[in-house]
Amino acid sequence: MKILIIYTGGTIGMKQNARTGMPETFDFAQIEEEAPELKKFGFVLDTISFQPIDSSEATPAFWVRLVTTVADNYDNYNGFVILHGTDTMAYSASALSFMLQNLAKPVIFTGSQLPIGMLRTDGKENLISAIETAASQTDDGRATVPEVCIYFQNKLLRGNRTTKSSAEHFNAFNSFNYPPLAEAGIYLKFNRQAIMPYPENDRLTVHTRLDTSTAILKIFPGMSQALLESVSKIQGIRSLIIETFGSGNAPTFPWFIDSIRKIADSGTVVLNITQCLRGEVDPDKYTTGRLLKKAGVVSGKDITAEAALTKLFYLQGKY
Ligand code: ASP
Numbered sequence: 001m002k003i004l005i006i007y008t009g010g011t012i013g014m015k016q017n018a019r020t021g022m023p024e025t026f027d028f029a030q031i032e033e034e035a036p037e038l039k040k041f042g043f044v045l046d047t048i049s050f051q052p053i054d055s056s057e058a059t060p061a062f063w064v065r066l067v068t069t070v071a072d073n074y075d076n077y078n079g080f081v082i083l084h085g086t087d088t089m090a091y092s093a094s095a096l097s098f099m100l101q102n103l104a105k106p107v108i109f110t111g112s113q114l115p116i117g118m119l120r121t122d123g124k125e126n127l128i129s130a131i132e133t134a135a136s137q138t139d140d141g142r143a144t145v146p147e148v149c150i151y152f153q154n155k156l157l158r159g160n161r162t163t164k165s166s167a168e169h170f171n172a173f174n175s176f177n178y179p180p181l182a183e184a185g186i187y188l189k190f191n192r193q194a195i196m197p198y199p200e201n202d203r204l205t206v207h208t209r210l211d212t213s214t215a216i217l218k219i220f221p222g223m224s225q226a227l228l229e230s231v232s233k234i235q236g237i238r239s240l241i242i243e244t245f246g247s248g249n250a251p252t253f254p255w256f257i258d259s260i261r262k263i264a265d266s267g268t269v270v271l272n273i274t275q276c277l278r279g280e281v282d283p284d285k286y287t288t289g290r291l292l293k294k295a296g297v298v299s300g301k302d303i304t305a306e307a308a309l310t311k312l313f314y315l316q317g318k319y
Helices: 028-034 036-041 060-072 089-099 123-135 225-232 254-265 287-294 305-318
Strands: 002-009 014-016 023-025 044-053 079-083 107-110 148-152 155-158 182-184 188-190 214-218 239-244 269-274
Touching: 002 028, 002 060, 002 123, 028 036, 028 044, 036 123, 044 060, 060 089, 079 123, 089 107, 089 148, 089 305, 107 123, 123 148, 123 188, 214 225, 214 305, 225 254, 239 287, 239 305, 254 269, 254 287, 269 305
Parallel strands: 002 044, 002 079, 079 107, 107 148, 214 239, 239 269
Antiparallel strands: 014 023, 148 155, 155 182, 182 188
């Protein structure tokens, strides 16, 4: 069994400097020194280290580098584990899920809230279970989880369904609208019905063209006409995501609906997603939502903001 660990930075790859007490990045190629438990797997664990970044610095170019690294090594490994800062992990996992088509091998993102070199770290369990998931195979020798996921605190979640929901708890990620793909207790229990089926065509296709001409506008009580009009004048945007209230509602003031209609009529895709963490946009539930639908707004249903944004980047790159 061969697993490739791609280290990109974030808290997991740090250890406390004994003298200053400050967390510092360490050379991840020597990960087995920090986590000798990994030897017990008996797997070949190879590591590729990027110049470590805080994941707040992640860009589409960084995602392209990640998918290219996976693609270049695809035939030589059974699975991939990507160590990544937690802050933008849900964006990166969403982006990769669209960029890697016909994926037949696991690509598991993980990280930690405390550096792996710290006594109470959550990094070791996350890394060990992410590797175990990446190596898991069904009876016919195929990958159990042929998709892009996030493993964090005992849960394996679909990458493009996941959101970072806590800045301090070990249980930092949630997939509010889709069940976990696996839960780790004494056993790693896979929820096979929820996992993507093995692709009919298992030849990996990689998409590396992303077009970022997208804006996100969070609707709030008190939003001014001038603000919405200035958004409508942004040059070159091809899509506007509006984060609305509840099941997809927004004010019905004529200036609001008119401005949104003008944006949609100009050819910009206006996508409605909800500010709520759970549930979905249902444009027919209230007049407020229905008016948006009539103005040409598309329902994003129960998509996360991270998935909506990266899916538009991918679609705009493709079409
Ligand atoms: N700021 C860090 C990052 O996202 C936090 C983390 O790794 O958890 O890179």
